[in-house]
Amino acid sequence: MISLINDELRSSFLKLCSAAQPMSCRIACLYDSYGSYEGLADFWVQIIDGRPAAALAKYSGNITFYALPDADTGEIEDFINTAGYMHIEGNIPLLSYCPAGIVMRLENRDMLNKKTVCKDAEFIMSENYCGNYKDIYSLMNECRNEDFAVPEYGDLLLELSHRVRHKTAYFCMAELCGRAVSFAMTVSLSSTSAVIGAVCTLPEYRNMGLGSACIGKLAGILGDREVFVIRAEGKNEDFYQVQGFV
Numbered sequence: 001m002i003s004l005i006n007d008e009l010r011s012s013f014l015k016l017c018s019a020a021q022p023m024s025c026r027i028a029c030l031y032d033s034y035g036s037y038e039g040l041a042d043f044w045v046q047i048i049d050g051r052p053a054a055a056l057a058k059y060s061g062n063i064t065f066y067a068l069p070d071a072d073t074g075e076i077e078d079f080i081n082t083a084g085y086m087h088i089e090g091n092i093p094l095l096s097y098c099p100a101g102i103v104m105r106l107e108n109r110d111m112l113n114k115k116t117v118c119k120d121a122e123f124i125m126s127e128n129y130c131g132n133y134k135d136i137y138s139l140m141n142e143c144r145n146e147d148f149a150v151p152e153y154g155d156l157l158l159e160l161s162h163r164v165r166h167k168t169a170y171f172c173m174a175e176l177c178g179r180a181v182s183f184a185m186t187v188s189l190s191s192t193s194a195v196i197g198a199v200c201t202l203p204e205y206r207n208m209g210l211g212s213a214c215i216g217k218l219a220g221i222l223g224d225r226e227v228f229v230i231r232a233e234g235k236n237e238d239f240y241q242v243q244g245f246v
Contacts, residue, residue, distance in 0.1 A: 002056070002079050005043040012052035013045040016066060020193040020226035022103055023066040023091040027057045028190035033168040034059060044079070046071060061086035065094070102237070104245035106227035111244035112216035117209035118176065123217055126164050126171045126185075133157050136173065139180040143200035147232040160185075170221060172214040174201075182210035184218055193226040194218075215243055 005013050017028035027043070034041035046054035046067075054067040054076055063085040065076060077095055080088060088097045106112075124131075137153045144150045151159070163169035171185035182205060187197035196218055201211045219227055229240055 001048075002044050002046045002054075002075060005045060009045050009047070012047065013043060013055055016045065016052045016055040016068075017190065018192050019066065021066065021091060022188065022193070022195050022228050022230060023064060023089065024055065025190045025193040025195055025228075026064050026089070026188040027055050027066055028192075029163075029168050029188040030057045030059050030064065032190070033163050033166055046076065048072060056080075058083060058085070063088045065090040067092055067094075101230040101232055104229050104231060104237075104240050106219060106229075106244055107246045108244035109219060111242065112212070112219055117213045118205075120176055121181075121208075121210060121213070122175045123213065124173045124175060125217065125221070126169065129164075129171075129173070133161060135180040136160070136171075136183060139173075139183055139202065140198065140200055142202055147235055148200060170218055171198075172217045174210045174214055176205065181205040182214055184211065184214035186218065186222070189222075191225075193228065194222050195228045195230060197229065199229075211239075212243055 003009055017024050017031060030041055031043055035043065041057060041059040044056040045052050048070060053071040054065060056063060056065045056076070063080055063083065065088070067073065067076060067090065073092070073094060080095060088095065089100070090097060091099060093099065133156070134153070137156055140150045160169065164171070168189050169186050170189065171183065173180055174182035182201040184196055184199040186194045188195040196215060199211055199215065229245060231237065231240060
């Protein structure tokens with residue numbers, strides 16, 4: 001049975017969200033970011049034979065799910081269709097959705113920051129950032145392509161600023177001569193894992209180790225969490241492999 005989270009079911013839901021996997025991390029991050037704002041996001045858990053089998057979240061019209069092997073996928077599909085969605089994402093194929101991209105896990109942290117980095121670069125972490133989020137948006141917008149989608153500025157501002165304030169997102173930005181030239185952030189963050197994404201560097205500043213350094217600095221503040229990236233099929237495999245991702 002799939003039920004909306006309440007006090008009785010919260011521990012079962014959180015147990016699923018504690019799995020060190022990208023989709024459970026996504027749901028946990030949404031819960032930590034928006035769970036206390038009634039009506040902004042909704043969260044459910046599927047219980048089978050008294051055990052949690054799947055966790056689901058709906059935020060901004062999008063549904064995210066994390067299902068264990070013994071989950072009732074038919075019930076989940078019926079529920080998602082009833083709840084309605086603009087987009088779905090999860091750890092297994094359901095309805096019209098197939099897991100998008102290739103998941104890579106950080107296995108060898110010793111490989112991070114091995115590349116020589118431009119000595120004039122200044123790295124600014126989210127905790128110390130007092131600048132204008134338009135700088136980040138401008139950088140991301142200049143890197144936009146078919147594999148790197150960029151949200152509208154207002155959406156990015158609200159999401160990023162809210163999550164940074166609530167400590168459910170970290171980012172690292174590299175500046176050269178006062179210009180934002182490289183960026184990476186945790187697109188999902190939980191107590192056990194993190195997914196790093198939105199990695200971008202202006203074309204004229206690539207191959208200088210800036211993107212690698214941003215990832216390395218983020219990994220450094222994530223402690224012993226499992227760290228993942230989700231890359232597009234056939235894209236950036238070599239880049240992430242040299243960072244220690246497999």
